[in-house]
Amino acid sequence: RQAQFRSLRDVAPLTLDGQRIRLQMNAGLMVDLPHLAESGAEGIGLFRTELQFMIASTMPKMEEQEAFYRNVLKQAAGKPVTFRTLDIGGDKVVPYFRAAEEENPALGWRAIRLSLDRPGLLRTQLRAMLRAAAGLELKLMLPMVTEVGELKAVRELLQKEVQRQSKMGENLPRKLQFGAMLEVPSLLWQLDELMNDVDFVSVGSNDLFQFAMAVDRGNARVADRFDVLSKPFLRMLREIVRAGLRNHTPVTLCGEMASKPLSAMALLGIGFRSVSMSPTAVGPIKAMLLALDTGKLAAELDPLLDDSKSTITPRQLLTDFAARH
Numbered sequence: 001r002q003a004q005f006r007s008l009r010d011v012a013p014l015t016l017d018g019q020r021i022r023l024q025m026n027a028g029l030m031v032d033l034p035h036l037a038e039s040g041a042e043g044i045g046l047f048r049t050e051l052q053f054m055i056a057s058t059m060p061k062m063e064e065q066e067a068f069y070r071n072v073l074k075q076a077a078g079k080p081v082t083f084r085t086l087d088i089g090g091d092k093v094v095p096y097f098r099a100a101e102e103e104n105p106a107l108g109w110r111a112i113r114l115s116l117d118r119p120g121l122l123r124t125q126l127r128a129m130l131r132a133a134a135g136l137e138l139k140l141m142l143p144m145v146t147e148v149g150e151l152k153a154v155r156e157l158l159q160k161e162v163q164r165q166s167k168m169g170e171n172l173p174r175k176l177q178f179g180a181m182l183e184v185p186s187l188l189w190q191l192d193e194l195m196n197d198v199d200f201v202s203v204g205s206n207d208l209f210q211f212a213m214a215v216d217r218g219n220a221r222v223a224d225r226f227d228v229l230s231k232p233f234l235r236m237l238r239e240i241v242r243a244g245l246r247n248h249t250p251v252t253l254c255g256e257m258a259s260k261p262l263s264a265m266a267l268l269g270i271g272f273r274s275v276s277m278s279p280t281a282v283g284p285i286k287a288m289l290l291a292l293d294t295g296k297l298a299a300e301l302d303p304l305l306d307d308s309k310s311t312i313t314p315r316q317l318l319t320d321f322a323a324r325h
């Protein structure tokens with residue numbers, strides 16, 4: 001099957017009904033980069049910059065961060081890379097950056113919250129990204145955004161760094177794309193404001209599921225009990241797709257859901273046209289989409305999501321649909 005997936009690498013990612021699907025991969029370390037060419041992914045939809053911090057024994061300096069990002073962009077050889085700013089805290093522990101013990105670390109001082117409270121840390125990282133992407137396109141996104149106002153604060157820091165670079169006569173990125181991860185449910189009631197404010201949105205379904213369903217993503221005792229293919233979660237995701245269309249804002253999804261054929265199929269059925277996944281999933285997901293008619297699936301899935309009386313679950317419908325096609 002590996003050989004079969006490899007043979008699909010250069011096949012256009014078109015569904016049976018002609019929908020063009022953007023398949024990207026997730027990465028975080030240099031060892032991930034060769035998979036970009038091997039898998040045929042169009043780019044890196046999520047680059048987890050905290051990995052460099054997690055494997056280091058001391059805080060990486062600006063120069064080290066810059067060299068690392070520069071190397072990533074070089075290895076990506078022109079394919080787009082979406083860098084996510086530091087997402088530490090919660091389940092992502094950086095040993096030399098230990099804050100006080102928190103009773104609920106997932107809900108605590110982490111990701112963009114930590115970055116805004118330690119603006120020096122964030123500015124260093126933004127500077128490293130701006131420098132590494134000089135003359136290229138820089139796509140960056142923020143993790144764990146809870147209120148749209150947080151983005152304004154980051155934008156101001158970014159603007160300061162841009163001005164600093166140009167004052168010093170340094171080359172700037174040719175183009176800058178500013179995005180947000182959608183993984184905190186509060187953003188579901190700020191969708192239009194959010195989409196007006198950013199160039200793109202990337203759904204972090206791992207955390208969105210954890211927070212929306214109140215299940216610890218790392219606790220098998222409860223995490224396995226609820227289904228990403230359940231009605232409430234799929235309805236939630238469908239609202240996000242609709243908001244993207246309404247606001248002409250590109251929407252993608254980079255959580256684990258995109259890596260599994262059945263749930264990726266569900267995503268295409270509710271309207272996603274761009275997903276980012278683990279590198280090994282690109283082949284299997286492409287095989288799935290080449291055999292999928294998204295229109296036919298939507299014609300069955302949409303009514304089920306709208307139906308409050310039906311006793312069949314979306315998972316049952318999807319499994320049955322996959323078996324029939």
Ligand code: PEP
Pocket residue numbers: 046048087183203204205206207208254255256
């Ligand atoms: C997510 O939350 O879905 C996500 C992609 O980010 P991470 O898994 O790094 O939290």
Ligand code: MG
Pocket residue numbers: 143183204206207
């Ligand atoms: Mg997340």
